[in-house]
Amino acid sequence: MGHGKSITVYLMDGDANERYQVTLDNWNIESYKIPYEMILQSSDLNLHTAGIYFLFGYQDSQNFVYVGEAEDVYRRLTQHTPEKDKFIWDTAVVFVATGDGVLDKAKIRYLENRLYSIIKTANSYILWNKNKPTKSRISKPSEDSMESAIDKIKLVIPVLGYTPFNKRKYRSKKLEEKIVSSSKVDAKKVFYINQKEVEATCALDSNEKFLLLAGSKISSDIQTSLRKNIIKKRTEMTKEGNIVNNIIQRDTYFDSATAIASFVVGYSVNGKKLLKTEDGRTLAEYLESISI
Incomplete structure (x- = not known):
């Protein structure tokens, strides 16, 4: 003691x-x-x-x-x-x-x-x-x-009222509670992108549209394979103050899983394979399971 x-x-x-x-x-x-x-x-x-x-x-x-x-x-x-x-x-x-x-x-x-x-x-x-x-x-x-x-x-x-040293042990649970409090998305439809220097959280809203949630960290690198319209979206969001230090400042809609995944990692990628549920299933596997 x-x-x-x-x-x-x-x-x-x-x-x-x-x-x-x-x-x-x-x-x-x-x-x-x-x-x-x-x-x-x-x-x-x-x-x-x-x-x-x-x-x-x-x-x-x-x-x-x-x-x-x-x-x-x-x-x-x-x-x-x-x-x-x-x-x-x-x-x-x-x-x-x-x-x-x-x-x-x-x-x-x-x-x-x-x-x-x-x-x-x-x-x-x-x-x-x-x-x-x-x-x-x-x-x-x-x-x-x-x-x-x-x-x-x-x-x-x-x-003094701050806890920056406390580990976030139940990240997804807290996030889901936040999501449930909003009518935008179903807590069961939450997906993650976790790579080196990248930690993003995505969700499907009630209209099956993809959201990149505020607080997500995206890559600082942009490769030549990234589509021009996504590069433009990154540039505009940065100018508007909606991306600061590679952190997303507000929930942002995307047309598809591939668009949201490519935006996050900075190069063209298959979003259905990159986005994963909390238990490690890809978005493609999740979609297949609910269609059965």
């Missing part, structure tokens, strides 16, 4: 909807939770120093997070604007060293890489980072210290 830990949460403005300061006993790193609209009035906090930060938001029924590092966290946060980032975040959660703590550039880059990887593996939040952060090389004692810091960060983040 583990030992108890004491976390102190201070409502800096006397309001649970505004800024928090969080400290963990016997740890020389402190955390702040700051709403987007209060960043500029937080310049007097201990933020003009090196640290790691998370930007949290919610869009199209999906939680998202951006993981970053900076040698001046306050300055970096002021640079994260909707115009520059192409997404709108609600809250920043920051981890910086207190007076007797040290977080140098190598350590915060190590933390950024490891935290990104942990969140990606958990797969419960969409990651808005365009690329995987580079992992810096640090000494073994420093690495052990940063791994200990990660354990503590994983304790603090849920206290």
Whole structure:
């Protein structure tokens, strides 16, 4: 059995909807939770120093997070604007060293890489980072210290209301519950495309039309075999902000399984063979089973 830990949460403005300061006993790193609209009035906090930060938001029924590092966290946060980032975040959660703590550039880059990887593996939040952060090389004692810091960060983040480190154990069940709540589709008619760097969820609606669901991740590569009309659809959706960092932002209709599959993987492919049910049957096998 583990030992108890004491976390102190201070409502800096006397309001649970505004800024928090969080400290963990016997740890020389402190955390702040700051709403987007209060960043500029937080310049007097201990933020003009090196640290790691998370930007949290919610869009199209999906939680998202951006993981970053900076040698001046306050300055970096002021640079994260909707115009520059192409997404709108609600809250920043920051981890910086207190007076007797040290977080140098190598350590915060190590933390950024490891935290990104942990969140990606958990797969419960969409990651808005365009690329995987580079992992810096640090000494073994420093690495052990940063791994200990990660354990503590994983304790603090849920206290602030976020769970990006929790693994999505029942992905399809949750998705089906979401689908059932909508009159668009039958939960039994849900199909998946899972390949390297691709994770898409598709469904047949009540009119037997194909939907690519929001939150699906599509390939960043487009090969010459991809039909021109599908390339055009990708381009238009990107310009309209309906594809951000290869993540689909809204449910999107397609004419056929092949069109939706080709759109997702970036090359011409037989959708009836690529789309699969939760139990691994291809769409072709599923259609054959219901026609018997």
